[in-house]
Amino acid sequence: MASIHVESASELLEAQAHVWNYSFNYINCMSVKCAIQLGIPEIIHKHGQPMTLSQIVSALGVNPNKAHGIHRLMRVLVHTGFFSQPKVSKIDHQEDKYFLTPSSRLLLKDAPFTAAPFVFFELDPLMINSFQSLSAWFKNDDSTAFETTNGKKPWDCVANEPKFKKTFYDAMVSDSQLVARALIEDHKELFKGLKSxxxxxxxxxxxxxxxxxxFPEIHCSVFDLPHVVDNLQGTLNLAFHGGDMFKAIPSADVVLLKWILHNWGDEESLKILKRCREAIPSKEMGGKVIIIELVMGMEDQSEGSIETQLCFDMVMMCTCNTGKERSVEEWKKLFLEAGFTHYKISPILGLRSLIELYP
Structure with missing residues (x-):
């Protein structure tokens, strides 16, 4: 008869601490959202130098009875790396000062590559409340937990709810600005010799x-649903075209797919990749597909990166029906089934990878 393991009191307390840690994790992200809404990164940035707690409280104009809470909020944000607080000598009786970090500078609302819109999108009630219905969704017939919670699909909310639409597009634009900068500054070789x-x-x-x-020598096109691009104006080397990517994609030397395939299951993604292959010339003629997506299970990833990717996959499950994040093997299977002969995965875009796919 197998023996039954009985945890010691110390093991139970350690397990309790683990449970508590994850039960309270939502407070970290809500604290970041609160800091953005209050404008704390802006206040320190506009001040031009680190600020003391009393200076921050004064600039915020918070209810005097609640000023003590700013210290507690900042303590969490320092611990999670959104602000730094180098200790000063107590001999001088000076207040500790709060410094911006790269993460808090990325939360500045007017920064060229602000991540604030992404925070607001992922923490929008329509998004986070979906996880309240996750257990119910596993037992019902709804396509997503988002639909179980909100009674409609995410894209219906984007189309019909102006506030959510703005939140979504602001997040996508801000992310695309940062990715575009990385491509232009650090990976110019991707565009060498391209005509389209x-x-x-x-x-x-x-x-x-x-x-x-x-790259003025490259003719660039944006291909999206007609209602997305109908009223957009192009330039000498930029055009907008409406259509259905499942039916046909305009011909070009390179097809770019940023954060597209993770919205779709394997069957739909296979159709998109086949249309991409039809749209480009041979490898010898410079044809390829550039994909920007998460690739799970890459070597040398930090624990934090792995956890974020796993959470991102859960977001896709809750919002996009068949959408998912994929491993190297899952990507390889898709590429080969779509008729491509060679691919290269480079984990060089933060949590995401740059994938070059050749016919």
Whole structure:
């Protein structure tokens, strides 16, 4: 008869601490959202130098009875790396000062590559409340937990709810601005010798416009649903075309897919990749597909990166029906089934990878 393991009191307390830690994790992200809404990064940035707690409280204009809470909020944000607080000598009786970090500078609302819109999108009630219905969704017939919670699909909310639509597009544009900068500054070789590029699902054209300005010799196109691009104006080397990527994609030397395939299951993604292959010339003629997506299970990833990717996959499950993040093997299977002969995965875009796919 197998023996039954009985945890010691110390083991139970350690397990309790683990449970508590994850039960309270939502407070970290809500604290970041609160800091953005209060404008704390802006206040320190505009001050031009680190600020003391009393200076921050004064600039915020918070209710005097609640000023003590700013210290507690900042303590969490320092611990999570959004602000730094180098200790000063107590001999001088000076207050500790709060410094911006790279993460808090990325939360500045007017920064060129602000991540604040992404925070607001992922923490929008329509998004986070979906996880309240996750257990119910596993037992019902709804396509997503988002639909179980909100009674409609995410894209219906984007189309019909102006506030959510703005939150979504602001997040996508801000991310595309940062990715475009990384491509132009650090990976210019991707565009060497190209004559044409089409950004499939490129929305309002943030990435394509950046590429078109940096490389005037490349004719860039944005291909998206007609209602997305109908009223958008192009330039000499930037055009907008409406259509259905499942039916046909405009011809170009390079097809760019940024954050498109993770919205779809394998069957739909296979159709998109086959249309991409039809749209480009041979490898010898410079044809390829550039994909920007998460690739799970890459070597040398930090624990934090792995956890974020796993959470991102859960977001896709809750919002996009068949959408998912994929491993190297899952990507390889898709590429080969779509008729491509060679691919290269480079984990060089933060949590995401740059994938070059050749016919």
């Amino acid at each position: 590029l089409v950004d499939v699902g490129g929305g309002t054209g943030t990435i394509a416009e950046t590429i078109a300005k940096a």
